[in-house]
Every structure is written in C-alpha cells, then in structure tokens.
Amino acid sequence: MLDSLPPAVTIVEVGPRDGLQNESEQVATADKVRLIEALAATGLRHIEITSFVSPKWIPQMADAPAVASTVRLPPGVVSSALVPNAKGYEAARLAGMKDIAVFMSASETHSRKNINKSIDEALATLSEVVRLSQRDGVRVRGYLSVVFSCPYEGKVNPVDVVKLSARLFELGVEEVSLGDTIGAATPTDVRDLLKLFGSEADRRRIALHFHDTRGTALANVVAGLDGGITVFDASIGGMGGCPYAPGAAGNLATEDLVYMLHGMGIQTGIDLDKLVDCGELAQQIVKRKLPGRYLQACLSNRAIKLQQAAGREAEVTQ
Amino acid sequence: MLDSLPPAVTIVEVGPRDGLQNESEQVATADKVRLIEALAATGLRHIEITSFVSPKWIPQMADAPAVASTVRLPPGVVSSALVPNAKGYEAARLAGMKDIAVFMSASETHSRKNINKSIDEALATLSEVVRLSQRDGVRVRGYLSVVFSCPYEGKVNPVDVVKLSARLFELGVEEVSLGDTIGAATPTDVRDLLKLFGSEADRRRIALHFHDTRGTALANVVAGLDGGITVFDASIGGMGGCPYAPGAAGNLATEDLVYMLHGMGIQTGIDLDKLVDCGELAQQIVKRKLPGRYLQACLSNRAIKLQQAAGREAEVTQ
Numbered sequence: 001m002l003d004s005l006p007p008a009v010t011i012v013e014v015g016p017r018d019g020l021q022n023e024s025e026q027v028a029t030a031d032k033v034r035l036i037e038a039l040a041a042t043g044l045r046h047i048e049i050t051s052f053v054s055p056k057w058i059p060q061m062a063d064a065p066a067v068a069s070t071v072r073l074p075p076g077v078v079s080s081a082l083v084p085n086a087k088g089y090e091a092a093r094l095a096g097m098k099d100i101a102v103f104m105s106a107s108e109t110h111s112r113k114n115i116n117k118s119i120d121e122a123l124a125t126l127s128e129v130v131r132l133s134q135r136d137g138v139r140v141r142g143y144l145s146v147v148f149s150c151p152y153e154g155k156v157n158p159v160d161v162v163k164l165s166a167r168l169f170e171l172g173v174e175e176v177s178l179g180d181t182i183g184a185a186t187p188t189d190v191r192d193l194l195k196l197f198g199s200e201a202d203r204r205r206i207a208l209h210f211h212d213t214r215g216t217a218l219a220n221v222v223a224g225l226d227g228g229i230t231v232f233d234a235s236i237g238g239m240g241g242c243p244y245a246p247g248a249a250g251n252l253a254t255e256d257l258v259y260m261l262h263g264m265g266i267q268t269g270i271d272l273d274k275l276v277d278c279g280e281l282a283q284q285i286v287k288r289k290l291p292g293r294y295l296q297a298c299l300s301n302r303a304i305k306l307q308q309a310a311g312r313e314a315e316v317t318q
Numbered sequence: 319m320l321d322s323l324p325p326a327v328t329i330v331e332v333g334p335r336d337g338l339q340n341e342s343e344q345v346a347t348a349d350k351v352r353l354i355e356a357l358a359a360t361g362l363r364h365i366e367i368t369s370f371v372s373p374k375w376i377p378q379m380a381d382a383p384a385v386a387s388t389v390r391l392p393p394g395v396v397s398s399a400l401v402p403n404a405k406g407y408e409a410a411r412l413a414g415m416k417d418i419a420v421f422m423s424a425s426e427t428h429s430r431k432n433i434n435k436s437i438d439e440a441l442a443t444l445s446e447v448v449r450l451s452q453r454d455g456v457r458v459r460g461y462l463s464v465v466f467s468c469p470y471e472g473k474v475n476p477v478d479v480v481k482l483s484a485r486l487f488e489l490g491v492e493e494v495s496l497g498d499t500i501g502a503a504t505p506t507d508v509r510d511l512l513k514l515f516g517s518e519a520d521r522r523r524i525a526l527h528f529h530d531t532r533g534t535a536l537a538n539v540v541a542g543l544d545g546g547i548t549v550f551d552a553s554i555g556g557m558g559g560c561p562y563a564p565g566a567a568g569n570l571a572t573e574d575l576v577y578m579l580h581g582m583g584i585q586t587g588i589d590l591d592k593l594v595d596c597g598e599l600a601q602q603i604v605k606r607k608l609p610g611r612y613l614q615a616c617l618s619n620r621a622i623k624l625q626q627a628a629g630r631e632a633e634v635t636q
Binding site for chain 1: 320
C-alpha cells in the first residue's frame with residue numbers, strides 16, 4: 001500500500017514553453033519574463049523557459065532569443081530551452097543557454113505528422129544536437145512524446161519506449177522525460193511501463209510528463225512515485241495541452257502536483273502560495289481562466305475573502 | 319507497485335442528489351427524472367436520486383416525493399434517497415423508497431455548523447432512522463463527512479473516523495461512505511486511514527466519496543483501490559461541491575472515474591459513451607459547463623468532429 005514513496009521530488013516547470021506555445025494570441029516578451037522570474041522565486045529549481053523552433057512553426061516562440069537573454073534567475077535555478085535541430089541549438093547557445101532539451105515521438109506516425117521525420121530521421125537530427133552539446137558541455141534533456149497512446153496509432157508498445165529511452169541515454173541524453181502527450185494514460189499503464197525499466201539507476205534518470213486531458217494526471221503521478229520516479233514535469237495553472245481540443249484541460253498543473261506531494265509528506269522546495277500567485281499572473285497574461293483545480297479553488301476562496309472583507313454575507317468552508 | 323487491484327468496482331452515482339442540491343437555480347422535476355433515467359441506462363447499478371430534507375434547508379430538493387414516485391428504473395438498479403431524520407424517513411417511505419442513506423459529520427464543529435447537532439445528537443437521530451429502516455426491511459447507507467479534513471477543525475483524527483464507522487455498522491448501517499467533503503485529502507491520507515480498518519471484511523463495507531476541489535480525487539481513488547476498497551461515489555460531470563466556492567471543482571466526475579478504471583482493466587459495467595451523453599444532458603439541465611475533465615475533452619472533440627463534418631479545417635488528435 002504505497003509504502004516506498006520518495007522523501008523528495010524535483011519538479012520541472014514547463015509552462016513558459018509547453019504551456020505558452022499552445023496559446024494562439026501572442027504574449028508579450030516582458031510578460032513571459034515576468035512569469036518566469038516569478039516562477040523562479042517560488043523555489044522551482046528547473047524551468048523550461050522557451051523553445052528555439054522556427055517562428056514559422058510556432059510564432060508564439062519567435063522571441064526565444066529575447067526571452068533567454070532578458071530573464072534574470074537566481075543562482076541554482078536551471079533554465080532550459082527546447083531545440084529541434086542544430087540550427088535551433090546554435091541559436092540557443094548564442095542566447096546563452098546552458099541547458100537544452102531535445103524531443104522526439106515514440107510512435108512512427110506521430111513523428112511523421114509532428115515533425116515530418118521518421119523515428120530514425122528524428123534520432124539522427126537529435127544525435128547531432130547531442131554531439132554539439134557534449135562538445136560545449138551543455139546538459140541535454142530528452143522528451144519522448146506519446147509514450148502511452150498515439151492519436152494515430154493507439155496504444156504504444158512499452159517495450160519500444162524502453163528501447164528508445166535506452167537509445168537516448170546511449171547518445172548522451174542525461175534525463176529522459178516520458179510524455180503522455182494526449183493525456184490518455186492510467187496508473188496501470190504507468191506501472192507496467194516502469195516495470196520494464198529494470199534498474200533503479202535507470203528510473204532515477206526518467207522523468208514523467210503528464211497531461212490532465214482526462215483527469216488522470218495526478219493518479220498517474222502516484223503510480224510514478226510508487227514506481228520509483230522522482231522527477232515530474234508540470235505547467236503553471238495547467239497551461240498548455242492540445243491546440244485541437246480547446247475546451248479540454250492541458251498539462252498537469254504545477255499547483256495541483258505540489259499540493260498533492262506536500263500533502264503526502266514529499267518535499268519539493270516550492271512555496272505553494274507563491275505558486276498560486278504565479279497561476280493568477282499566468283491567467284492575467286493569457287487572459288483566460290486556466291484549468292488547474294487548486295488554483296481555481298484558491299482564487300474562488302480569495303474572492304470570497306474579499307467579499308467578506310467588504311462586509312457581504314458568505315461563509316468560508318475551506 | 320499497485321499489484322493487488324480489484325477486478326471490478328461498484329460506482330454509486332450521487333449527481334442527482336449531491337450534485338443538484340448545490341445548484342441555486344431550481345431544476346425542473348421532469349429534467350431530474352430524465353437525467354436519472356438516462357444514468358440508469360448507462361449500466362450504473364446504484365443511483366442516489368434525491369433527498370428528503372426540509373425544503374427550508376435545501377429548496378432544490380423540495381420535489382423529492384415527485385422525483386421518487388415518477389422515476390422509472392430498470393430492474394436491478396438500486397435507487398436511494400438521503401434522509402436527515404425520522405420525518406424525512408417517513409416521507410421517503412411514503413414515496414416508495416426501499417433504500418435510504420443517512421449522514422453525519424466526523425468532526426464536532428462541522429456537525430454543529432452543518433446540522434446544529436453534536437456528534438452524539440446526530441448519532442441519536444440517525445439510530446432512530448436505522449431502527450425504523452430495520453423494522454421495514456429498508457437498506458441503509460451511511461455517509462460520514464469531512465473524514466480527512468474539516469473546514470473548521472483542520473485534520474481529522476483517523477482513529478475517530480474508524481470508531482464512528484464501527485458505531486454505524488453496529489447500529490445496522492450496511493455500508494459506510496467516507497467523504498472527503500472539502501476535497502483536501504491526498505493518497506497517503508487515504509492509505510493511512512484504510513490501514514486502520516483492520517479486516518478485509520470491514521473494507522468491503524466501506525465506500526469512498528471524493529471531491530476534486532484540489533485535483534486529487536482520482537489519485538485518492540488509486541490509494542483506495544490499493545487499500546482494498548471496491549465502492550466509490552461519483553457525480554455525473556463532476557456536479558456538486560462546495561456552494562461557497564463557486565469557481566472550484568466539485569465531486570469526482572463519474573466519467574473521469576470510469577475512464578480511469580476501465581483503462582486499468584477494472585470493470586464497472588458502465589458504458590462510458592452513454593455516460594458522456596448524460597454529462598452533456600446534465601450541462602443542459604444546469605445550464606453551465608461542468609468541471610469533469612473527460613466530459614470536456616469529449617465534448618471538445620465532438621465539436622471538432624462536427625466542424626470537420628461541416629467541411630471546416632481542423633485536426634483531431636485524440
């Protein structure tokens with residue numbers, strides 16, 4: 001019964017990249033910088049701040065060089081940027097990035113639809129980036145997407161995911177983040193995949209990246225914790241997700257994750273109240289209500305407290 | 319690693335009662351009946367259809383006798399009604415109810431604030447109802463609320479919860495549903511509480527009732543499954559919750575629960591597609607978007623399919 005939980009976990013905040021890249025309305029660079037700096041002040045120790053992709057693909061990330069060179073982070077906070085290829089890598093380096101992330105799909109069809117490359121072609125591009133990183137002493141994180149379900153192929157074979165992860169480690173990727181990109185996984189999927197990673201040493205280099213599209217993200221985190229994982233990705237307010245399903249929830253919300261972990265006695269080093277302030281800031285920036293449950297409960301409660309302070313009748317039950 | 323999961327679970331649908339009782343705008347009796355009958359057609363085998371409380375307390379439930387006597391359910395579907403006292407019990411019996419539910423708080427302050435009775439006074443009222451039920455051969459379910467956290471007292475002692483549950487079983491309550499009324503529990507809270515229920519026989523008579531206020535409901539279900547629980551309450555679309563936090567999520571959504579359980583290979587006997595139709599119907603009835611994640615993902619996806627059918631450009635990734 002959930003008896004071997006880790007004492008602490010690391011959260012990688014992906015909101016400024018994975019969250020904002022799905023926003024159709026252009027967010028001002030200054031707002032992005034303000035959000036990233038506020039996130040860094042919560043105690044988060046790793047923030048993915050932007051993506052050096054072609055502005056033709058993702059116009060929202062066209063200001064990557066400006067974001068990277070403007071943002072000021074306290075010592076000890078790692079900031080990373082996504083890069084799709086050698087050209088993106090050089091741009092990231094020019095902007096002073098010392099940590100990068102590469103990505104590829106675990107399914108052949110998703111790979112072709114997403115980046116117009118086969119898995120082997122994606123691996124070739126990716127290994128070129130890793131080689132350059134190693135030359136420069138840059139740390140590389142690798143995202144493997146659609147590791148449980150592919151929108152085109154359905155269930156993904158976990159054996160293939162383990163093989164691809166091993167390939168990424170061999171190339172020199174330091175940490176592999178396994179992504180449930182469409183938010184379809186359930187806890188037994190997570191359990192079964194993790195069992196295939198033989199050694200605890202392997203599991204220490206695996207991160208899990210869940211989406212809450214069907215509400216299962218935190219349940220999957222529990223299965224991940226139970227399976228020895230200590231690094232989880234999350235996005236402030238639950239920003240992000242699938243651009244083709246605008247009414248659906250997106251990434252796992254950082255506040256939901258931190259609330260649960262702290263409640264379970266698992267340390268994150270993060271100040272949850274400050275994180276809620278960041279969620280409120282993120283809502284202002286993207287000009288809409290974000291799907292994070294904890295955020296909405298807190299903001300609703302704050303609104304009630306404001307009403308009470310104004311002498312109106314209301315009762316606080318939380 | 320989550321290795322002793324049950325092959326099947328029972329879901330108790332509480333939307334028509336626990337969900338609707340929080341709606342401020344009066345819902346027509348015919349709409350309630352339509353929703354309950356649609357829910358019964360999904361394969362759900364236990365639906366709490368209404369509450370025989372004083373209309374002064376909860377005006378939304380003033381039509382309890384009409385709902386109970388109008389609704390037509392297929393054989394094998396249990397319908398129950400909440401009753402607060404002997405008067406409510408007699409009204410429920412007059413309306414033909416054969417299954418009832420009683421309720422009380424696990425915290426002294428919540429008990430006084432909620433029903434203006436101490437725990438001992440609440441137990442006395444409740445035992446009178448159970449005595450009448452036993453005379454009539456009526457099955458009694460018992461709700462114990464705020465079993466993890468109380469909005470007034472904070473953390474609730476799990477030892478007290480186990481004692482109160484034992485007291486309810488002694489009185490003749492057949493199943494006790496433990497409620498995380500304010501949605502504050504995390505999986506280790508659930509684990510720790512369940513460990514205190516010594517025997518598997520005891521755990522077979524315990525149901526868990528989670529709220530998704532902070533996003534932890536399904537994660538708590540995982541802890542419940544891992545701890546030997548096989549009965550879970552849920553509410554269609556996630557209807558319900560705290561009337562004092564209108565922006566927050568409410569009860570665990572039935573569709574989210576069924577999606578996760580089926581994905582874990584755990585049977586429920588419920589048709590998930592039909593459940594989504596019920597969620598859509600519930601939204602029409604309460605005239606607002608409900609918080610269920612799976613429901614919103616499906617409705618968003620259906621909207622996209624409709625757009626595609628109309629020849630507009632859109633891509634379905636789920």
